[in-house]
Amino acid sequence: MQVDRLPQGGRIDRSRPLSFTFNGRQLSGFEGDTLASALLANGVHLTARSFKYHRPRGIVGSGPEEPSTLVELEGEDASANQPATTVRLRDGLSARSVNCWPSPGFDLGGINQLFARFLPAGFYYKTFKWPNWHLYEPSIRKAAGLAGAPAEPPAEGHFESRFAHADLLIAGAGPAGLMAALVAGRAGLRVMLADEGIEAGGSLLSRKLTIGGQEAMTWVSETVTELAAMPNVTHLQNATVWAYREHNYLMVNERAPENPGLLERNWRVRARHVITATGAIERSLVFGNNDRPGVMLAGAAQTYANRFAVRPGKRAVVVTNNNSAYSAAADLRAAGVEIAAIIDIRRDVPDAARALVPDTEILSAHVLTTALGHRHVRAVEIAPIGGDATRRISCDLLAHSGGWNPAVHLFSQSRGTLRYDETLASFLPDQPAQNTICAGGAAGALTLAEALRSGAKAGARVAGVQAPECPDADDLPYAIEPLWRVETARGKAFLDIQNDVSVDDVHLALREGYDNVEHVKRYTTGGMGIDQGKTGNINIIGTVALKQGLRLDEVGTTTFRAPYTPVSFGAIGGIRGESVVLPYRHTPITEWNLAQGAFMYEAGARWRRPGYFPRPGESFQDTVNRECRAVREGVGVYDGSPLGTFELKGRDAGRFLDHLYTNVMSTLKPGRCRYGLMLTDDGLILDDGVALRLDEHRWIVSTSTGHADVVNSHMEELLQTQFPDWNVFITTVTSQWNNATICGPKAREVMAALEGDIDLSPETLPFMSFAEGTVARLPARVVRVSFTGELSFEVNVAPRHMRALWDAIMEAGAPFGIGPIGSEANHMLRVEKGFLSLGHEVDGTVDPHDLGMGWVMSKKKPDYLGKRSVALRRAGDAVRRELVGVRPTDPNRQIPEGAPLTPGGERKPTEGLVTACVWSVVLNRWVGLALLERGASRHGETVHVRLTDGTIPAEVTAPIFYDPHGGRLKS
Known part of the structure; x- marks a missing residue:
């Protein structure tokens, strides 16, 4: 029964009743309600417990400014730390209070109130220093704070x-x-x-x-x-x-x-x-126990009465320092709330304000010193300004207004x-x-x-037009006399209700030397978190100003940061249907991929490419396994067009590439390719790729999709700042060349079935070489490189020919069972082969030696970019994390990527982490790659992957699980 719902009025739809659950209790409301208005309509006023002290709390505001009642939504609405005032009521909604156990009415954490004097701002940093702060941190965070993140993503939507x-x-x-x-x-x-x-x-x-x-x-x-x-x-x-x-x-x-x-x-x-x-x-007033259930902003009380037809109390005291509370009092009285008195700190109350509440006792030049009551306000004590408390007024609603920010x-x-x-x-x-x-x-x-x-x-x-005349509008003029805190307050007087920051906390911060308002904020946590200073920020500034004898403009404000209100990670990372500001980049095969039901991924500089090609009834893993088997046992094809491609020309191009790569490139002969690594100034891996020599002064450099723009900027910066006299010109040709890569044991048969004039024999076109001619009667460049560990032919054509080439490949490959493969299968094939991936094995901490790629570090060149940094870093014989393979003892147990490796699975400093784990279609089991301390010398050892619910033992192996000698890709 909605005991405090008015019989009429409001902007709710009474023809659409809704049922919801709060803390396990079944309640009802109407379409148009918020969770907060529905709780008040049902007479529920004790709705929360405070952040640190676990004091009883109720609903304070009516919108995103709500500092007190945060709830956790359950079921299909699962989300945490939502202000009850912004949760739109719907049928079947289930919510519960956060930061209390077992309930707001009886919270074991309430014992903190007995020790409140020992829990001032920053007490935990001073108290829990020995033997280690991290020993106490989990318990402290569990006892004080907000709800955790939902365990599962939304079931639908x-x-x-x-x-x-x-x-x-x-x-x-x-x-x-x-x-x-x-x-x-x-x-x-x-x-x-x-x-x-x-x-x-x-x-x-x-x-x-x-x-x-x-x-x-x-x-x-x-x-x-x-x-x-x-x-x-x-x-x-x-x-x-x-x-x-x-x-x-x-x-x-x-x-x-x-x-x-x-x-x-x-x-x-x-x-x-x-x-x-x-x-x-609206900002709050700062008096004793200004956080008790039933203490509400005057504008919020007015909102519940007018908008939601809810009576927030039966007998109210209104406390104010400005005119706006008088219109709130008038509307509350019209809603059937008895106005016991209006307490106004101003000596002179405007007649226009008084006229709104005739026959109501108005006590000017008075302050409210404290609110009485524990689980709900039951009375207030007031006093003349500068005097002691002289009167007590009973009430169950205290509506206060400290002005508007x-x-x-x-x-x-x-x-x-x-x-x-x-x-x-x-x-x-x-x-x-x-x-x-x-x-x-x-x-x-x-x-x-x-x-x-x-x-x-x-x-x-x-x-750029003339402003029109506005319609007439009657409103009470706004007038205010500031009051930053009641100096005669009894009981805790909170400046920031959400973070339990009191006047005493701010004074303590000032005494300890944190006199800058930004330092006060961080010392006390006032204005931080979800609140972002909406209701209490200026009261903190005013309190600092009063204590230091400064004007508020001399104190200044803290920095307001995004987000203004909480935003879910799901929304921030949401799927894009299309794009406008930063357009997607498509290849000529995108439409074909979509027609085949491809699930598209975003890659690199806004490219869209297929992640996998599911068939009806297939699971994700089934799809990826099928695509991998096609490459390992037959033939597959993928669109490699998004790979970064740059053409370098000039008499110094070879010399420049020698400086750029760790190995020698200038000795390449035209028609040949070479794999290489680029390092940053600090000796860490920037990118890997293949360089092709077209003729004496003309080269093609291929990079990863994600780092194409970075590598381009890197090369241009070197030429403009370090080698301005070198004769090298760089042209981005990523979009000038598209490629279809045919890979698998039957790749040569498919290429032979395409009408072309290029000799594809291993003798004429060996591994790491290329030739130009025609394929499927189209001008093309065919490159013999492999990113899957299998025989591969990368067929490069102009974009206008790409779709025709693709159609010809699918037709010629049909008798051999050719199928498209996506980036997921490509990743699995690379892991089987032990090929490194940027963002996985290359994580910004490793150099080539850590990855077992010392062979690519030239000992002939006197210098190259990053060489000295690598030598300095390795000179100290520091323990390094090195690339290894890991095979779970249970072949059917997957290891989560990023999981730590620790001695015996114990909670000690980690020895490494798992960078990738995939199902190997060749070995018929899960295999992975990892970075492990001294990993190269630990093959055969058993390590433990630590999870939250246990450990997974795994054998350390060489990081190559398939064709270790490269016979397949060179075939």
């Missing part, structure tokens, strides 16, 4: 990523944002309007105001309808602009878009102009500067660093009329 361009991106669909969108949209600009709320309206959803003589939400509805009819306007709701990067590059997280099966969508938007109409966030987070992320405004007692946007305009509450326009005018002017300025 997927995440998506999109790119967009806009003339104007508007963050926020409150009155200012809607007005700006209306003006810019009518002017024909491409507008993207993104708002974090479930529906548009911003503060108008929570207040009873009029615009142009009609209800404000009627104006909102008409405006949204007009915007929806504009083809140049994209309107996103339930979408938060969470990051603002350089050159007006912004991130927008759209949750539950209207698309079946799509969970979240992350937009990357490049905008010519940006308007931040993000509104303002413009939400400058995005503006600050854009590197705009802030200034302190004495009139509003808050920091406002000052000088923008990009094409950014702030409007509405975010610019300090805190009344409805000011917000509408501010939005209209901002939209008109971007569109």
